[in-house]
Amino acid sequence: MANPWAGEVALVVDGQRHVAKLTLGALAELEARLEADSLADLVARFEGEALRAGDVLMLVCAGLRGGGWRGDLADLLSAEIEGGPLEAARVAARLLVLAFQVPR
Numbered sequence: 001m002a003n004p005w006a007g008e009v010a011l012v013v014d015g016q017r018h019v020a021k022l023t024l025g026a027l028a029e030l031e032a033r034l035e036a037d038s039l040a041d042l043v044a045r046f047e048g049e050a051l052r053a054g055d056v057l058m059l060v061c062a063g064l065r066g067g068g069w070r071g072d073l074a075d076l077l078s079a080e081i082e083g084g085p086l087e088a089a090r091v092a093a094r095l096l097v098l099a100f101q102v103p104r
Contacts, residue, residue, distance in 0.1 A: 007098040011091050012082035019067040022099035026066030033058050046096055059092040
């Protein structure tokens with residue numbers, strides 16, 4: 001079970017349930033892949049209207065790797081994500097919200 005209080009989101013890839021989480025290492029990996037200058041630039045990229053499918057996949061990949069998945073972007077490109085592109089985008093958005101949410 002994914003724990004949203006710990007920043008976790010569940011995603012089914014190729015029929016197997018995984019937990020995704022944007023750890024600091026996962027965020028650093030995502031920054032590098034997207035060539036973002038800062039975390040603020042990274043978040044702004046996902047808040048803008050020019051969001052690309054590749055950006056969503058890179059964010060999902062970083063989250064899966066932060067959750068312990070040992071695959072890479074090439075594995076995810078050929079994988080079946082349960083719920084399709086809409087679910088991938090929802091998971092990506094949820095990961096960002098949980099990673100930067102201020103605890104109450």
